[in-house]
Amino acid sequence: xxxxxxxxxxxxxxxxxxxxxxxxxxxxxxxxxxxxxxxxxxxxxxxxxxxxxxxxxxxxxxxxxxxxxxxxxxxxxxxxxxxxxxxxxxxxxxxxxxxxxxxxxxxxxxxxxxxxxxxxxxxxxxxxxxxxxxxxxxxxxxxxxxxxxxxxxxxxxxxxxxxxxxxxxxxxxxxxxxxxxxxxxxxxxxxxxxxxxxxxxxxxxxxxxxxxxxxxxxxxxxxxxxxxxxxxxxxxxxxxxxxxxxxxxxxxxxxxxxxxxxxxxxx
Amino acid sequence: xxxxxxxxxxxxxxxxxxxxxxxxxxxxxxxxxxxxxxxxxxxxxxxxxxxxxxxxxxxxxxxxxxxxxxxxxxxxxxxxxxxxxxxxxxxxxxxxxxxxxxxxxxxxxxxxxxxxxxxxxxxxxxxxxxxxxxxxxxxxxxxxxxxxxxxxxxxxxxxxxxxxxxxxxxxxxxxxxxxxxxxxxxxxxxxxxxxxxxxxxxxxxxxxxxxxxxxxxxxxxxxxxxxxxxxxxxxxxxxxxxxxxxxxxxxxxxxxxxxxxxxxxxxxxxxxxxxxxxxxxxxxxxxxxxxxxx
Numbered sequence: 001x002x003x004x005x006x007x008x009x010x011x012x013x014x015x016x017x018x019x020x021x022x023x024x025x026x027x028x029x030x031x032x033x034x035x036x037x038x039x040x041x042x043x044x045x046x047x048x049x050x051x052x053x054x055x056x057x058x059x060x061x062x063x064x065x066x067x068x069x070x071x072x073x074x075x076x077x078x079x080x081x082x083x084x085x086x087x088x089x090x091x092x093x094x095x096x097x098x099x100x101x102x103x104x105x106x107x108x109x110x111x112x113x114x115x116x117x118x119x120x121x122x123x124x125x126x127x128x129x130x131x132x133x134x135x136x137x138x139x140x141x142x143x144x145x146x147x148x149x150x151x152x153x154x155x156x157x158x159x160x161x162x163x164x165x166x167x168x169x170x171x172x173x174x175x176x177x178x179x180x181x182x183x184x185x186x187x188x189x190x191x192x193x194x195x196x197x198x199x200x201x202x203x204x205x206x207x208x209x210x211x212x213x214x215x216x217x218x219x220x221x222x223x224x225x226x227x228x229x230x231x232x233x234x235x236x237x238x239x240x241x242x243x244x245x246x247x248x249x250x251x252x253x254x255x256x257x258x259x260x261x262x263x264x265x266x267x
Numbered sequence: 268x269x270x271x272x273x274x275x276x277x278x279x280x281x282x283x284x285x286x287x288x289x290x291x292x293x294x295x296x297x298x299x300x301x302x303x304x305x306x307x308x309x310x311x312x313x314x315x316x317x318x319x320x321x322x323x324x325x326x327x328x329x330x331x332x333x334x335x336x337x338x339x340x341x342x343x344x345x346x347x348x349x350x351x352x353x354x355x356x357x358x359x360x361x362x363x364x365x366x367x368x369x370x371x372x373x374x375x376x377x378x379x380x381x382x383x384x385x386x387x388x389x390x391x392x393x394x395x396x397x398x399x400x401x402x403x404x405x406x407x408x409x410x411x412x413x414x415x416x417x418x419x420x421x422x423x424x425x426x427x428x429x430x431x432x433x434x435x436x437x438x439x440x441x442x443x444x445x446x447x448x449x450x451x452x453x454x455x456x457x458x459x460x461x462x463x464x465x466x467x468x469x470x471x472x473x474x475x476x477x478x479x480x481x482x483x484x485x486x487x488x489x490x491x492x493x494x495x496x497x498x499x500x501x502x503x504x505x506x507x508x509x510x511x512x513x514x515x516x517x518x519x520x521x522x523x524x525x526x527x528x529x530x531x532x533x534x535x536x537x538x539x540x541x542x543x544x545x546x547x548x549x550x551x552x553x554x555x556x557x558x559x560x561x
Contacts, residue, residue, distance in 0.1 A: 003363045007374060010360065013436070014377045020402055021392050036402040078287040085283045090268035097284070104295050106549070108497050110518050111542040114525050114535040115301025116294075121314045138294035141287055170279050199385035201500055206526075217387045221504065224391060231395065241388040249380055256383065260441060261448045 025235035032231050047232040048240070055227065056211060057237050060219030064244075067129060067215050068197040071136040072190045079141055079189070080182065083148035084174045088157070098149065104142035109202050117206055127210045135203055140193045151185035152178060191252055192259040195245055216241050302542075305535035312529045325536035335537065338515040342496060342544075345431050345516065349495045352435045354487045357442035362476060364443070365450045375447070379440035386437065390504030393433045394420065397505075420506050427514045433501055438494070442487045449483035450476070489552045493545055517541050 024032045026043045035041075052058040086098055116135065125131040155178070163173050179186075201217040208214050214222060220241050224234060249256050306325055310318045329335050360378055364371045381389060396403050397419035404416040419429045453476065461471050477484070499518040502508060508515040508523060515523075517537050525534025 003359075003366075006359065007363050010356070011374055011377050014381065017392055017396055018381070020396065024395075033400060033405070036405050074290075078290060081283040082287045085280055088269055089280055090270045091277075091280070101287075101291065104291065106542070106546060107295065107299055108518075108538075108541050108545060110497070110499070110521050111302050111538040112295070112298035113522070113538060114305045114531050115298040117312070117525070117531070118301065118305070118310075119298065121312075134290055135294045138290050141291050141295075145287070170283070174283070195383055199383075199387075201385070201387050201503075202522075205522075217385045217500075220385075220387055220391065234391070235395070238388045238392055242384045245383045245385070246380060249376070249383055253376075257379075257444045257448070260444055 021235050021238055025232060025239050027232055029229070029231050032235075044232060047236040050230070050233040051223070051236040051240060055223045055230075055233060055237060056214075056219060057216070057223065057240050059212060060214050060216040061240060061244075063129075063213060063219075064198055064216040067133060067136075068194045070133050071140070071197040072194050074133065075137045075140050075144055075193055076186055076190060078137065079144035080148050080179060080186065081174065082141075082145050083152050083182075084178050086145070086149045087152035087155075088160070088178075098145075101142050101145045104139070105146070109139065113202070113206060116203075120207060125207070127208055127213050129208075129213055132203055132207045135207075136193075136197050136200070140196060144189045144193065147189055148182060148185055151182055155181050187252075188255055188259040191248060191255050195248065195256075198244060302535055302538055305531060306539045308532050308535075310531040312525070312531045321532065325532045326540075329533060329536050329540065334512050334515065335517070335520060337512065338517045338520045341427055341514065342516050344427065345434065345498065346492055346495045348431050349435060349438065349491050350488055353438050353442050353491050354446075354484060356435075357439050357487070358446050358477075358480070358484070360439070360443045361446040361450055362472065365447060375443075378443055381437050382439075382441040382444075384437075386500035387504050389437050390433065390501045393436075394505050397429055421510055423510055423513050426506055426510060430501055430505060430514055433505070434495065434498055437501070438491070442491070445487055446480065446483060449480050453479045485552075485556050489549065489556075492548050492552065496541065496545055496548070517544075 020036065023038075023040060024036070025047055026045065027035075027040045027047075028044060031041060052061075082097075082101070086094060120126055120128075120131070159177050159181070160173050163177050168176070198215075199217060200215075201221065204215050204218040208218060211219075211222065220237055223237050228234070305318075307320060307322055308318045309321050309325075310316065360374075364375050395401055399418040399421065401419075403419065407413060407416045417425055419425050457475055457479070458471060461475050466474065496516075497518060498516060499522070502514055502516060502519045503522070506514045508519045512520075518541060521534050521537035521541065524530045524537060
C-alpha cells in the first residue's frame, strides 16, 4: 500500500510540471498566471504557430534533424569499419587501438572547449555545420566503437568464412555480411547518439551564431533570450523541443532503454 | 581472429581505420593536447594575438580564486545530494515497477522520459515554475503557504538547492531503467526461497534485492558522480551561475571565464581540472569497489 502512495506522489512530481507546460503552451499570458493549473479556456494553437514561424523554431527544428541525422550517419559508417577490424583481425596494435579510442570516453566536453574555440577561429569554422557534426562524431566514437566491437565479436564467423571461399574481399564481407548482422547494435548506437546530438547545446554555443543555422536546443535559449515574456509561445517551443525525443521513446522504448544500459556498462 | 599476413592486407585494414582515426585525432586528440597547452598559457581569444607561456600560473590563480573554490563546494554539494537521492529513489521506483502491476508501463514512461529531454528544455520548464511569479509560488499561495513562497532561483539561500532538485528530477529515470534491467537478472528462485523461509517483502528488499544488485548500484553511484560533475545546461539556463556567481559549478565557471571574460588560459586550466576530478573520482571509486569485493 505504502508503495503505491509513494509511486503516485512521485508520478505527480513528474507529470505535474510536464502537464503544466503542455497546458500553458495553449494559453494566453494572462491566463497562465490567473489559471495556471486548469485547462485552457480556449486552446490557443496559435502559440505553436508563433513559436514555429515568428520565433524560428521551425528552422531550428529542421537544422537539428539535419545535424543529428548526419552525425549518426557518419558515425555509424566510420565506427563500424573500425569495429569490424578490431573484432576480426589479429594484429599488433589491435589492443592499443581499442584502448586509444576508449580513452576518449573519459574526456569531458568542457576540457577541450578552449582549443576547439581556437581551432574554430583559426580555420574560419564559425557557423560551419559540418565541423560541428564532425566534433559530435569524434565525441561519439569511443562509445560507438566499444558497443559495435563487442557486438561483432559475438557474431559467428562461419558466414564470413563462406564468403571468403566465394572470393569476397574484406570490404564486401564488411558491407554485405557484417553490417546486416550488426543492425541491432547499430540501431541502439544510432538512437543513443541521435538523442545526444539533438540535446547538446554546449558545442553549438561555440560554433553557431547565425540564427538560420542554430540547432533547436540553442534556438530555444535564443527565443527565451529575445522574447522571454511571451510565455505561451515559449512553452510551445519547449514542447516542440522535447517532441522528437518523446516520439523516439514511444517508438523505440526497448532500444532507448537498452542503449542506456549499454552506455552504463561502459562505465 | 584473422592474422594479417602481408603488407597488402595491412594497407586494406588501414583503409578501414583511417576515416575514424582522422576525425578522432583532429577533433579529440589534438584538442586534448591543446587543452593542456592552453592551460599553461595566457591568451585573449583574439585571432593573431600572441599566446604567452605562463607555466602553472593559471592553476595557481584558479586555486586562489574564491569563485572557483565556491564552484568546487557547489559541485561537492550537488554530488552529495545527487548520490543521496538518485539511486535510492530510483531503486524504490524500480522495485515497485518491477512488480508489473496494471499500468506499470505508464509509470515507467513518466519517470524515464525527462531523462531523454534536452536539459535546456528541462531547465526552462522548471525556470518558469520557479520564477518569482511562477506557478510554484502561485500554488503555495493557493494552499495558504504564502510564507514559503520565495524567488527560488534568485534568493541566495535557495538558488543552488533548487538547481540540485531539478538535477535530481531530471536524472532519476535514468538510474531507474538501469536498476530495472538489473532486477530482471535476479532469478525468481531466490525470492521463492526467501518466501519459504518466511521473509517479509521488507526483508526480501534488504537481504535479497540490495545484495544481489550491489554491483549495479555501485555503478549507478559512480555514473551519478561523473555525470553530476559535468552538469552545465541546467545552470546555464536557470541562473547563469547567479546570483553573484553563487550557483556556478566548475563547468559554468570555465565557460564564463573563457568566453565571457576572455581568460582562455584560466578557462582551459579549469577544464583540465574538471578532467582530473572525473579521473580521480572514477579510479578512486573503482579502487574502493574492488577493495570491498576482495
